Amino acid sequence: MIIVMDAAASERDVEAIRARLTQEGFSVHLSQGVSRTIIGVIGDRTRALRLSLEAMPGVEKVIPILNPFKLASRDFQPENTTIQVGPHLIGDKAVHLIAGPCAVESREQLLETAFAVKEAGATLLRGGAYKPRTSPYSFQGLEEKGLEILAEARERTGLLVTTEVMDTKFVPLVSQYADILQIGARNMQNFFLLREVAKTDKPVLLKRGPSATVEEWLMAAEYIMAGGNNRVIMCERGIRTFENYTRNTLDLSAVAVIKKLSHLPVIVDPSHGTGKWWLVQPMARAAIAAGADGLMVEVHPSPGEALSDGQQSLTPENFRSLVAGVREITRAVGRCLPDNASDRQVEKVASEE
Ligand code: PEP
Ligand code: MN
Numbered sequence: 001m002i003i004v005m006d007a008a009a010s011e012r013d014v015e016a017i018r019a020r021l022t023q024e025g026f027s028v029h030l031s032q033g034v035s036r037t038i039i040g041v042i043g044d045r046t047r048a049l050r051l052s053l054e055a056m057p058g059v060e061k062v063i064p065i066l067n068p069f070k071l072a073s074r075d076f077q078p079e080n081t082t083i084q085v086g087p088h089l090i091g092d093k094a095v096h097l098i099a100g101p102c103a104v105e106s107r108e109q110l111l112e113t114a115f116a117v118k119e120a121g122a123t124l125l126r127g128g129a130y131k132p133r134t135s136p137y138s139f140q141g142l143e144e145k146g147l148e149i150l151a152e153a154r155e156r157t158g159l160l161v162t163t164e165v166m167d168t169k170f171v172p173l174v175s176q177y178a179d180i181l182q183i184g185a186r187n188m189q190n191f192f193l194l195r196e197v198a199k200t201d202k203p204v205l206l207k208r209g210p211s212a213t214v215e216e217w218l219m220a221a222e223y224i225m226a227g228g229n230n231r232v233i234m235c236e237r238g239i240r241t242f243e244n245y246t247r248n249t250l251d252l253s254a255v256a257v258i259k260k261l262s263h264l265p266v267i268v269d270p271s272h273g274t275g276k277w278w279l280v281q282p283m284a285r286a287a288i289a290a291g292a293d294g295l296m297v298e299v300h301p302s303p304g305e306a307l308s309d310g311q312q313s314l315t316p317e318n319f320r321s322l323v324a325g326v327r328e329i330t331r332a333v334g335r336c337l338p339d340n341a342s343d344r345q346v347e348k349v350a351s352e353e
Contacts, residue, residue, distance in 0.1 A: 001048055002076055003039040006060045013058025014039065024051065027226075031077040036060075040076040042226070067261065069218040071225040072232070077263040083203050083231045085179055086160045088123050090203075090233060091265030094338040095330050096294035098162050098267070099319060100126035102309035103139060104146035112301045114153040116316035121323045123338050124180070125150065125159040126296055130166045131308060132186050139307040147177040154179075162205055162296070168196045175200050185210050185237055185272070188220050198227025205296075207235045207269070210248065214257050221264060234258050234266045235296060236287075238273035247275020247312070250283055255290040267294035271312045277303065280314055281322045288329040297322065 005014060014030070014037050021028045026043035041048050045064055054062050065075050082091040090096055099117035104110050104127040114125050129146025131139065142149070150161045160179035165171055166187060174181060181202045187193055188209035197204050204224055208217045221232045236255060238248025250273030258266045268287035270280045284295050300306045300313040314322060323337070330336050 001041050001045050001062060001064045003041065003053055003062050004060045005037040005039065006058050007036050009037065009058030009060075013056070017053060017056055017059070020051065020053070020056070021048070024048075029071055029076070033077075033079055038076060038078075040065075040070055042070055067218075068215065069222040069262070071230070072218050072221045072262045072264060074261060074263050079263060081230070081263045081265060083233060083265060085124070085203055088160070088338060090267075091293050093335050095288055095292070095326070095335050096124060096267070096338060097122040097323065097326075098124040098126050098294060098296040099299045101300045101306065102271075102298050102313065103128045103131050103307055104142050104149050105139075105307050107149050107152070109301060110149050110153050111156065113299055113316070114157045114159055116301070117299055117319060118157045118159050120316065120320045121337055121339075122159060122319075124162050125153055125157070126162045126182075126298070127153075128164050128308075129174075129177075130164060130170065132164070132166055132184050133308070144173065147174065151177050165193070165197065168192050171196045171200065175202055178202060180205050180233070183207060183220075188212055188217065191223055194220055194223040195227050198224045198229040200229065202229075203231035203233060204229060205233045205235050205267070207237050208239065208251075208254070210238070210240045212239070214254055214261070217254075218258070218262060221262070232264050233294075234262070234264050235269055236266065236273070236292075237269040237296075246273075246279065248273055250274055250287075252283075252286055252290045255287065255292050259291050265293040266291070267296055268292045269296040271296070271298040271309070271314075275312045277312055277314055277318065280312065281318070281325050284322055285325050285329045288326055288335070289333060291333075295326070 029040040031038040082089050099122040131141040154161050162180040163178045164182040164184045165174040182205045185207040238250045241249040270283035298313040299319045303310040303313040
């Protein structure tokens, strides 16, 4: 349930309620909005309602949250969450581009890709060092060597690093290298892993499971938040349906649904979402039109030679074209690309008119 405080409520009023609930064994989460504070209460709802908190000073109303996800819900926090990753703010006006190869294959391959995507406008670099492959005979990733290469690319390009952590035992190691910890689609409901990343101070990019409902996906986010880490970025990457022309069915309605139900930022991965490189740009544009806060895109210097997911990877040239295509849509929906001088120019001209 949530307790909406009066706009005139004092810090002491909030503190008194927090103390009362904590004493009764409830877990309490504060959400400081622009005009008022909302107190989220996790625990047995019937017992909480019996405390008659509505009678306490500063309380405007007590509302039960009907959704099973609480901390992730927009009832609990009406304002959008923005997540600071180094100098970047995810979930704000700027639409961030996370780009890079499916897997780190070699130093040369990663550095070449990193410089190319940076030049084109990406702010974060992706690349798997541990790969969740369907076949045990496929390339499984360079593991720690891959993480070292990612760190070198960050050092040389300034791009921050997003990489997948597949197992609880690797959380400390991957956290040493990553700026954002990625939970892969296959692990979305690995609750032990969710609890482990919750204990880190890293933002978590939570991919939607291939057959997860929106509610299950938000419950996975709730695990991370309930464990103490509020910095969750949702990532739609397509779901399994009867349609097999595309690798997955990219569920862009989920972007608008998450925005309605939750305050968390949402990004879209049109590469895994479609499995075909030529569908990546149109779906990237559609994702931004639907309200996505960012994109995750696979880019490889020679997709034909990629050790994984070459068929859905963009060449650096195609990535540049995607950035130009996405820029048009960001302008149309009142957003921009980060650090985008030409967008700022456009805004300036528009405001002078
Ligand atoms: C990835 O982004 O590297 C990946 C494996 O994607 P997903 O977990 O969405 O399949
Ligand atoms: Mn991939």
